[in-house]
Amino acid sequence: MQSQPETQQDETGRIFREAWISGVRRYYPGEPKPGYVAPWEDTPDWERQAATAVYRQVAEFVSISNGATAKLTREQKGRFVALCWVAQIYKHIPDPKPSYVADWEALPEWQQQTDADIFEQIEQRA
Numbered sequence: 001m002q003s004q005p006e007t008q009q010d011e012t013g014r015i016f017r018e019a020w021i022s023g024v025r026r027y028y029p030g031e032p033k034p035g036y037v038a039p040w041e042d043t044p045d046w047e048r049q050a051a052t053a054v055y056r057q058v059a060e061f062v063s064i065s066n067g068a069t070a071k072l073t074r075e076q077k078g079r080f081v082a083l084c085w086v087a088q089i090y091k092h093i094p095d096p097k098p099s100y101v102a103d104w105e106a107l108p109e110w111q112q113q114t115d116a117d118i119f120e121q122i123e124q125r126a
Contacts, residue, residue, distance in 0.1 A: 012059070013052035014040050019121040020051075023114025050088035057084045058119055062126040069123055077123070078116035079104050085115075 017040050024036045040048070058081060062069045069077070086101045093100065104112065 010048075010052075012055040013048050015121070015125065016051040016055040016118060017043060017048075019118040020114060023117045024110070026117075027110035027113045029110060046092040050085065050092060053088055054081060054084040054118075055122055058122040059126040062123050069119075074116040074120075075104075075112070077119035078112050081115040081119050082107060082112075 021037050021039075024032050028036065043051070061080065072080075082104055089096050089100045099106075107115075
């Protein structure tokens with residue numbers, strides 16, 4: 001993939017982050033942790049980079065699939081986002097907590113639904 005100009009990276013990362021926050025607010029049971037809904041400006045640099053990278057991976061996947069991703073189930077879409085995110089965790093955190101790199105089946109329902117929403121929001125823009 002080609003490198004994106006800084007402003008485009010910022011924009012795609014923000015879109016990912018806003019989709020995450022929207023999903024957390026929609027699906028999280030109770031009051032989410034402040035870090036889950038922190039605005040882009042308060043998001044750590046590594047997390048901004050990860051959000052941008054995952055956005056790009058999903059957008060590229062949609063593009064090279066020529067729109068066939070529309071036929072994927074919500075679970076398949078969410079799994080793709082989750083797996084891309086786990087790879088970013090390993091890239092940025094040398095020894096992550098097991099919960100940070102959990103397999104799909106171990107993720108809470110709210111996170112699975114949020115990941116599926118993220119994919120669909122990116123898919124609509126790609």
